[in-house]
Amino acid sequence: MKTTLTTTALGLVLAAGAAGAQELRFMCYQDGSECAAWGAQMATFEAENPGISVIVDEVPYASIIESLPVQLEVGEGPDLARVTDYGGLARFMLDVRPYVSDADAIEARYGQSLAWARVGDNNADGIYNIVDQLTATGGFANKTLFDQAGVEMPGAGATWAQWAEASRAVRDAVGVDFAMAIDRTGHRFAGPAMSYGAAYFDANGDPILVDDGFRTFAEQFVAWHEDGTLARDVWAGAGGGTYQDAAAEFINANLVMYYSGSWQIGRFGRDIGDAFDWVATGGICGPVACTGMPGGAGIVGFKQTEHPEAVGKLMEFMARDEVQGAVLAQTRNIPANSVLQEQGIAYQDVSDDVKAALTTFAASIPTFADSAYALQGYANNRAIYTSTPARITQAIVGELSLEDALTRLDADIAEAIAQ
């Protein structure tokens, strides 16, 4: 009898413990050291919240883009994830406003980026995402190559045409392979296209893609591929909507000017070291504007979680100034948190190149066009980002005339939106 009672009591204690323990799975990708940085913060969170444990599952970015949506679609997947596709994942996201103690503080700090997930049927005042890495597209220039070539580097406010001319002059003088390169994605294409006058949305906020501005930049873009100004290897070196960058060429000092984004800063700081001097160019101007594209990775919770309250607590913890500050200092990213933007981040062990680049990119974000923010928050932006390289590349390699490529691009986007 005594044995039975003891066993039953032990069983009840174990069962109660199991019921009380909440394990959160956090699917995380990283450009540099983001997952490791968040992993280090979890000990503090778990100490503050006994009974909640967090497992950080580090995955490649491709898993976030390709596998996560399918998992969520069938009701599976992690409790939280670090994502960039807010529009595409919006319908799976958990509004943690009911579970946070100070929603106003989060709103005050992350208001602009919170809007990116308030799309579709999501609540207009919902808290769905805590952006831990604000990004901006922009250029990087190899200063050493400019110095060697004796060519003056275009300054702040320089135009795309000026950068093209200067980069070609440097390439020809020093004998590297490439003058300029732009990452193969519609996201990177959008900034310069807007600078050339592409609106992307009409006055009612409905998407339009191929307008005069878009067409003008597309013509220039194809022409620069034809005359060798832009590295053909990047856009013509792949098919479909496949993403391709030119970071390796820039790191190997084989490229004069590279248009990518602030997420490359950490990698350049690490891989280039003191091999050569490089600078961030800041916004590059077209005839109409000088905008890049904002963006950023952030942590979101998902509706299918069994522990929404715990997810809310974790996201509020991640949003805290000192926690974000510690993670950003380690990951060398630009804060989305407005308080930290004002205070500045004490980045750890960074070179002068990296520090200057972070400052330049951070300063460029407030100058971006409204349409750039609208596109970033647009639910179907991924369709634009993948269709653009697929069709523009067809014009670059001569499979389609530019006119036909743009017609097809418009049709692709119209179909995607209709879905």
Next chain:
Amino acid sequence: MLKTLATQAYDGAFNLFERPMLALQRLFGQSRIAWVFLLPNLLIFGLFTFLPIILNFVFATTGGDRILLADRPFVGTEHFASLLDCESYFDPNSCHRDLFWRAVGNTGWFVLMQVGFMILFSLITALILNRDIVLRGFFRAVFFYPVLLSPVVVALIWKWILQRNGVLNAGLEGAGFGTVNWLLEADWAFFWVVFVSIWCNMGFYVLILLAGLQSIPSDVYEAAEMDGTPRWRSLWRITLPLLMPTMLVVMVLSVIRAVQAFDEIYVLTGGGPGSATTLLIQYIYDVGFATRPRLYGLAAAASLLMAGVLFVLTMMQLAATRKQSGDN
């Protein structure tokens, strides 16, 4: 002693299964007991082969970008009609789904070139390796080695060789020749895709053809030699006809494999430049998984059309095999 022990162990094991087997036989009857043994395999086959095929049909006839069937509206043959909507099937630009028809055209050319040249080179290699040459064992291993490599590894190796600053261009430059952007010019990219595919698959078919060559009785050649038959005539009149059943097996396998080619090409060229090396499987992957929104229905319809073509091709080849067996 050892033999007695083994016999006893065998008898013991036999007796262990005898009773339950007899009970099963009594329960189902002798004519139906075979189904009991087939059931595990049928279940696995049904779950992992037939069910996905049925699901593929369901996805092909439903629309939207949702994955759960309950959320997908029935659209009938809309996806098939969209894929087949063309003014001229020989001009992809006139088609509603131009990329699909480019992929169809590329796949057709790829199958023709890859299968044709692969069988030719495999046959020549097998004929050489079947002769009594120096280091025959070594060369047989060398030709088979690429088959053991992962297609992704093969593609990465060749990418390092063929890229702008790759080994091939370095060699050409060193020898005083000009360099070529092998993977950025559409025709060259297609050539290298075919070449790499042949390089990494040929060893498998060489092995099959070698087995076929070795199964030809040597006395036939001896008789021909005694009659003074020239070597080329022996090849034409004896080797090739007797090797034809093996060649058909090789053809069926290589056509199916060529139509399904994806991984090494995806890594080597990404389907580019433009869509120059995009084959059907990559089109299906792009439409279903890589672009937004994910058009599962369209991808499923495209895969069914491809399966239909493959089925017809395989049936034609099997019919040819049967006809030849009948002739023989």
